[in-house]
Amino acid sequence: xxxxxxxxxxxxxxxxxxxxxxxxxxxxxxxxxxxxxxxxxxxxxxxxxxxxxxxxxxxxxxxxxxxxxxxxxxxxxxxxxxxxxxxxxxxxxxxxxxxxxxxxxxxxxxxxxxxxxxxxxxxxxxxxxxxxxxxxxxxxxxxxxxxxxxxxxxxxxxxxxxxxxxxxxxxxxxxxxxxxxxxxxxxxxxxxxxxxxxxxxxxxxxxxxxxxxxxxxxxxxxxxxxxxxxxxxxxxxxxxxxxxxxxxxxxxxxxxxxxxxxxxxxxxxxxxxxxxxxxxxxxxxxxxxxxxxxxxxxxxxxxxxxxxxxxxxxxxxxxxxxxxxxxxxxxxxxxxxxxxxxxxxxxxxxxxxxxxxxxxxxxxxxxxxxxxxxxxxxx
Ligand SMILES: [Zn+2]
Numbered sequence: 001x002x003x004x005x006x007x008x009x010x011x012x013x014x015x016x017x018x019x020x021x022x023x024x025x026x027x028x029x030x031x032x033x034x035x036x037x038x039x040x041x042x043x044x045x046x047x048x049x050x051x052x053x054x055x056x057x058x059x060x061x062x063x064x065x066x067x068x069x070x071x072x073x074x075x076x077x078x079x080x081x082x083x084x085x086x087x088x089x090x091x092x093x094x095x096x097x098x099x100x101x102x103x104x105x106x107x108x109x110x111x112x113x114x115x116x117x118x119x120x121x122x123x124x125x126x127x128x129x130x131x132x133x134x135x136x137x138x139x140x141x142x143x144x145x146x147x148x149x150x151x152x153x154x155x156x157x158x159x160x161x162x163x164x165x166x167x168x169x170x171x172x173x174x175x176x177x178x179x180x181x182x183x184x185x186x187x188x189x190x191x192x193x194x195x196x197x198x199x200x201x202x203x204x205x206x207x208x209x210x211x212x213x214x215x216x217x218x219x220x221x222x223x224x225x226x227x228x229x230x231x232x233x234x235x236x237x238x239x240x241x242x243x244x245x246x247x248x249x250x251x252x253x254x255x256x257x258x259x260x261x262x263x264x265x266x267x268x269x270x271x272x273x274x275x276x277x278x279x280x281x282x283x284x285x286x287x288x289x290x291x292x293x294x295x296x297x298x299x300x301x302x303x304x305x306x307x308x309x310x311x312x313x314x315x316x317x318x319x320x321x322x323x324x325x326x327x328x329x330x331x332x333x334x335x336x337x338x339x340x341x342x343x344x345x346x347x348x349x350x351x352x353x354x355x356x357x358x359x360x361x362x363x364x365x366x367x368x369x370x371x372x373x374x375x376x377x378x379x
Contacts, residue, residue: 029352030348030352033348033349033351033352034344034345034348036348036351036357037344037345037347037348037350037351037360038096038344039357040347040357040360040361040364041096041098041343041344041347041364042096043361044098044360044361044364044365044366045098045099045146045147045150045156045364045365046095046096046097046098046099046323046343046364046365047098047099047100047101047146047156047322047323047364047365047368047369048097048099048100048101048285048323048324048325048327048340048343049101049160049184049232049253049254049255049256049285049322049323049324049368050101050103050160050162050234050255050256050285050287050324050325050326050329051087051100051101051102051103051325051326051327051328051329051340052084052103052105052326052327052328052329053087053102053103053129053327053328054102054103054104054105054122054125054126054129055103055105055122055328055329056079056082056084056085056087056328057125057129058121058122058125060078060079060082060085063121063124063125065125065128065129065132066132070088070089070129070133071088071089071090072088072089072090073085073087073088074088083331083332084328084329084330084331085328086327086328086333086338086339086340087327087328087339087340089133089136090341091339091340091341092136092155092340092341093136094340094341095339095340095341095342095343095344096343096344097155097340097343098146098150098155098156098364098365099140099146099149099150099155099156099157099158099365100155100156100157100158101158101159101160101183101184101255101324102126102129102157102158102159102160103122103159103160103161103162103329104119104122104123104126104159104160104161104162104166104182105122105161105162105163105189105329106118106119106122106163106165106166107189107190108163108165108189108190108191110165111165111191111193112165115163115165115166115168116166116167116168116173119161119166119177120180123159123161123177123180123181123182126157126159127139127180127181129157130157135154136154136155137154137155137157138152138154138155138156138157139157139181140156140157140158141158141181141183142372142376143369143372143373143376146158146365146369146372147369158181158183158184159180159181159182159183160182160183160184160185160186160230160232160255161177161182161184161185161186162185162186162189162232162235162255163186163188163189163191163193163235164185164186164187164188164193164195164196164220165188165189165191165193166185167185167220169193169194169195169216171219171220171223174220174223174224174227174229175223175227178227178228178229182229183229183230183372184229184230184231184232184253184255185224185229185230185231185232186232186233186234186235186236186255187213187217187220187231187232187233187235187236187240187244188235188236188240189235190235192209192210193217194210194214194216195210195213195214195216195217195220196210196212196213196214196217196220196236196240197209197210197211197212197213197236197237197239197240198235198236198237198240199235199236199237199238199266199267200266201237202237202238202266203266208237208239210240211239212237212239212240212242212243213239213240213243213244213247217240217243218243218247221244221247221248222247224248225248225249225250225375225378225379226378226379227379228250228375228376228378228379229375229379230250230252230253230371230372230375231244231248231250231252231253231375232252232253232254232255233245233252233253233254233257234254234255234256234257234267234287234324235267237266238266238270238273241269241273241276242273242276245273245276245277245280245282248280249378250374250375250377250378250379251277251280251281251282251283251370251371251374251375252277252280252282252371253282253283253284253285253322253368253371254269254277254282254283254284254285254324255285255324256285256287256289256324256325256326256329257269257284257285257286257287257292257324258284258286258287258292258293258305258308258312259271259274259284259308259311259312259315261311261315262293262294262307262308262311263292263293263294263295263308264295265291265292265295267287267292268287268292269284269312271315274312274315274316274320275315275316277316277320278315278316278317278319278320281319281320281370281371281374282320282371283320283321283322283367283368283370283371284312284316284320284321284322285321285322285323285324285368286305286308286309286312286321286322286323286324286325287324287325287326288300288305288325288326288327288330288333288334288337289326289329289330289332289333290330290332290333290334291330291332293305293308293334299332299333299334299335300332300334300335301334301335301336302334302335302336302337302342302345302346302349303336303349304334305334305337305346306346306349306350306353309321309350309363310353318355318359318362318363319362319367319370320367321362321363321367322363322365322367322368323343323346323363323364325337325340325343327339327340347360347363347364350363
């Protein structure tokens with residue numbers, strides 16, 4: 001009798017969690033979840049792994065930012081009418097962003113040409129962006145730096161380099177980039193480097209160039225470990241993911257990737273790799289780009305992004321999820337997640353699905369801080 005009651009109540013609880021995603025909330029309930037989500041983001045820094053704002057600074061302002069006021073870019077052209085402009089100070093504050101990896105990205109056409117010069121220019125523009133807005137941003141290079149900046153009400157600003165082509169196959173350049181504040185490198189972008197294969201090579205007809213990481217590629221991993229630089233596996237091939245996970249003594253990140261099981265784009269992370277990332281204590285920072293969320297031409301929704309988080313939680317665990325929205329890098333963002341002001345809405349949705357406040361603290365920043373700490377400890 002007692003047992004059947006317990007079973008029944010367990011079933012009811014499970015059903016409650018399961019069906020919550022389909023339930024429509026009355027405005028008051030929704031408002032409460034939003035309030036609760038905002039409370040979490042007041043306590044713990046929301047750390048986003050990937051924002052391409054510096055790339056739009058190059059495209060729209062030729063990196064001439066001395067006279068550019070980025071407080072509100074919703075009325076200034078060409079930002080105002082661009083579908084790839086999702087970031088300004090007002091909206092970062094509204095979204096309660098605690099720390100941001102600003103991405104020093106240069107495209108694959110620069111490989112073997114001017115990749116290095118352009119990457120330095122992007123790192124430079126990030127430094128200048130932070131210096132020009134000292135009441136909003138604080139340049140940080142460590143996990144402790146993120147926490148300190150957050151306690152001062154500043155948005156901790158970090159640099160990630162997106163694409164191994166940016167180091168021109170030179171460990172010396174990698175080391176100097178670390179000295180200039182770079183704290184993660186994505187091993188490839190949409191092209192193989194001479195030492196690492198990219199995700200597109202996993203598409204039908206793709207031919208591996210390095211069979212994952214070459215021996216020099218493994219040396220790059222070891223040098224990143226030694227420096228204490230985060231290894232970012234977004235954009236790389238599955239074999240590169242496996243090789244890096246095997247070679248690295250530090251946990252790894254995916255700075256902006258979602259779940260392959262829900263959208264079979266090779267930019268997303270397959271379940272077997274999700275499990276390996278969890279085993280190594282890493283973090284998959286979920287991408288909001290519509291094309292990686294639903295693999296469909298119709299725009300994704302906030303709920304679709306939450307489905308990816310539910311899935312990664314199920315396969316890897318709640319300790320291995322983060323946020324890497326990819327704002328300003330993509331044109332199609334989900335309904336309900338139109339710009340950097342919308343993070344609290346996503347966290348409210350997770351609460352509605354039965355995630356706890358402590359789960360949300362992990363997803364917002366504690367998981368990433370653990371990985372960053374672990375990487376610093378190895379370095
Ligand atoms: Zn990317």
